Amino acid sequence: MEGFLHFNLQRANAFVLFLLFCTLILWFIRAARTRQDLFIRKIAGLNAIDEAVGRATELGRKVLYVPGISSIDENQTIASLAVLSHVARMTARYNTELDVPNKDPLTFASARETVKEAYIQEGRPDLYNDSIVHYVTYDQFAYTASVAGIMMRERPATNFLIGSFAAESLLLAETGQASGAIQIAGTAEIAQLPFFVCACDYTLIGEELYAAGAYLSRDPAMLGSIKGQDWTKALVGLAIIVGTLAATTGLFDLARLFRAR
Template sequence: MEYFDSSRVNALCLFAFFCIVVLWFIQRARTGGNLFIRRIAGLNAIDEAVGRATELGKKVLYVPGIMSIDENQTIASLAVLSHVANLTARYGAELDVPNKDPLTFASAREIVRESYMQAGRPDLYTESIVHYVTYDQFAYTATVSGTMMRERPAANFLIGSFYAESLLLAETGQASGAIQIAGTAEVAQLPFFVCACDYTLIGEELYAAGAYLAREPAMLGSIKGQDWTKAVVGVAILLGAIFETLHLFPAVKQWFSISD
């Protein structure tokens, strides 16, 4: 039995490179290194949205998606929620966080409580800010949509993992006149958010936003490691195309292909 497939050494090298780069960036972040992540336009609008809600005396509605805490998009959404909660605490704006998943609900409640304490306004925090609605997908959607139309929040945040309810929520929020900031990595739902929301975090921008706001070493290191790995893979693809087109370095060709 063969335990080592020499035809896949290139994949092993790429995997090792990715692990080393990610661990190096995580260590650099933990030691206080400055890891640059480009600020996304949707993040710049968060302050504007919360400020608008404060001026109008209306609430900020934050929907953290419909999936549980084991979903990466939910984790990124909770990082954004922490930032939004910190802003609402400092500005004195009302925050409303309805939840579908029980575990996400418990995590969101602790995150919001901590954000209010960090902002120095624990007196503004109440248990009703983060509340549980129902586990049924469309019953949850109907409840949140009803809140949008009855209470007319000034700002809606739809950030996390969404499915069939994305268009219903986005259209209802748009009809209510609220400024909307959305974000998801679900490709099939992105067109609805792009059309109905003012700002949209598209795909990996959601994870980058979570890392940018949370400044957690593991998240920052992962983002930077992925960026560098993508750059290396992109260069390898370009070189491979050039070598194959010009019939250069035939011995190197095997490094640009992975056998089945």
């Protein structure tokens, strides 16, 4: 009881919005479990994954998967591992070589489990070995140099650059482009998105990356959460329009309700 007396009232607005968001998501997850006709728009970058892995299989070359440079406490990394799981299943199914170099040690440990489990679930544990997912270094540019070296020396047919990236995004994407690989990138880092759009064949922009796991699994519950998220976005859009009109006409200050403290 003592803990609840210390509720931060300055964050009450955030709490109400948090509850509203959770309610919408959970309601749509529940609704999705009973309905099978949920429409989710096509995401070109995710549809291209099968084609990209197929290309590597046909060429007899490897698939390079870069899960970004952040640790596992970053949402983008978790989203990236969901895509990695799908890619690993495909490489296991088609007996295609997969290479996952890592910068962060916790991401490395998680990626290894993800890939191992994907090979087991695909019924090909014999194809898995520990060198598929390997650690490189904790230094950003040393990691970049190593991955760029893999791209130019070993010429993977397909490069996935999915996760959280910083200054190395363009170095990697341009090197991959020069090596002639088909490239699928995805990040929510605003500053890095233009680089990926310029240098990659497909780019998952922001929310598309977070939706990847749900989109690829086609699990109704997960797709329901995307639907709930879209409805929240519509409400946010409505609030922006109403807020803009109210501020322009001087009626009231709606932004005050949303101000973070």
